[in-house]
Amino acid sequence: MKSIPRYVTFCLLLLALASCAFGVYRGEAVIIFKKAVNICLECIGIG
Amino acid sequence: MKKHRLARKAVQFAAGLLQNANLKGFLAGTIYKGPLKHFCVPGMNCYSCPGALGACPIGAMQSLLDGRRRKFPFYVVGYLAVIGLLVGRFVCGWLCLFGLIQELLYSIPTPKLTVPEKADRVLRYLKYVMLAVMVFALPFFFRSAMGVGDPFFCKYVCPVGTLEGGIPLVFGDPSLRSAAGILFNWKLGLLLLCIAASIFIYRPFCRYICPLGAFYALFQRISLIKMTCDPEKCVHCGACARVCKMKVDPSKDPCSPECIRCGDCIKTCPQKALSVSGGRFSVSRSDENTVKR
Numbered sequence: 001m002k003s004i005p006r007y008v009t010f011c012l013l014l015l016a017l018a019s020c021a022f023g024v025y026r027g028e029a030v031i032i033f034k035k036a037v038n039i040c041l042e043c044i045g046i047g
Numbered sequence: 048m049k050k051h052r053l054a055r056k057a058v059q060f061a062a063g064l065l066q067n068a069n070l071k072g073f074l075a076g077t078i079y080k081g082p083l084k085h086f087c088v089p090g091m092n093c094y095s096c097p098g099a100l101g102a103c104p105i106g107a108m109q110s111l112l113d114g115r116r117r118k119f120p121f122y123v124v125g126y127l128a129v130i131g132l133l134v135g136r137f138v139c140g141w142l143c144l145f146g147l148i149q150e151l152l153y154s155i156p157t158p159k160l161t162v163p164e165k166a167d168r169v170l171r172y173l174k175y176v177m178l179a180v181m182v183f184a185l186p187f188f189f190r191s192a193m194g195v196g197d198p199f200f201c202k203y204v205c206p207v208g209t210l211e212g213g214i215p216l217v218f219g220d221p222s223l224r225s226a227a228g229i230l231f232n233w234k235l236g237l238l239l240l241c242i243a244a245s246i247f248i249y250r251p252f253c254r255y256i257c258p259l260g261a262f263y264a265l266f267q268r269i270s271l272i273k274m275t276c277d278p279e280k281c282v283h284c285g286a287c288a289r290v291c292k293m294k295v296d297p298s299k300d301p302c303s304p305e306c307i308r309c310g311d312c313i314k315t316c317p318q319k320a321l322s323v324s325g326g327r328f329s330v331s332r333s334d335e336n337t338v339k340r
Contacts, residue, residue, distance in 0.1 A: 008269060022125070
């Protein structure tokens with residue numbers, strides 16, 4: 001199988017970091033925090 | 048080899064403990080509510096586990112995709128992509144607590160089952176279906192009459208949530224216990240099935256169901272740190288394929304999406320043909336040290 005050039009990985013890595021930063025910028029970490037500090041009834045099987 | 052396996056177990060145990068260090072939560076029947084819950088952990092670890100310090104990436108993804116918000120989860124996808132691009136499925140083999148639990152169950156001395164090759168090949172795709180349908184599509188498109196979206200994977204499938212969150216909380220809290228009904232029994236049944244299967248089949252959840260493993264697997268061939276096989280050293284003796292419990296043949300496909308990078312094959316190879324490489328550096332059994340290429 002032809003190997004993928006390493007610069008492709010580095011470009012994707014930059015893109016992933018940018019995506020992560022953009023998500024934090026638009027408040028996704030806060031939404032996750034609000035979900036995670038309350039018992040997730042769906043996760044534990046209550047519904 | 049024994050030393051390597053013990054070291055891996057120690058790392059898995061330490062990672063599991065670190066991700067669930069709120070031990071007093073188990074006694075109090077409560078969950079951690081501190082600022083660390085802004086961050087996702089790298090492995091499958093339910094955020095409703097009383098010990099959990101971080102958020103579950105799969106649960107977090109679904110809560111953002113939730114039909115009410117319909118936000119693409121840039122933060123979680125970016126975070127998981129960074130891990131995948133750096134180390135691929137290394138997280139599955141070394142840092143996932145549920146993976147460790149399945150391995151411990153498999154170590155119970157019983158006759159083991161071999162999934163027929165054809166069925167195994169088909170079932171492996173199920174985890175990608177779980178990722179695409181249960182984690183992405185259904186939470187995004189489906190909205191109940193009240194306008195509320197559901198985290199479909201967490202709600203109807205995930206045995207991790209039942210084991211780490213459901214059992215300690217439901218059995219420790221009378222009000223939650225009284226609220227437990229058909230859904231809880233369904234999830235408990237799935238957990239018991241997963242436990243029973245893990246005794247006879249090596250890591251069945253990771254191989255066939257886990258959407259997080261499926262996500263990391265997408266980056267396996269392009270990750271910075273990857274397995275390599277030196278064709279000049281390899282004599283195709285098959286020792287690596289025989290030792291691999293994930294049913295991968297590293298001599299033919301060292302970057303297989305199914306490989307959890309446990310490293311057993313590297314330790315087994317009599318020709319020292321297999322190694323882990325990353326950028327300008329590689330580690331193989333022949334030197335045990337990091338050397339410049």
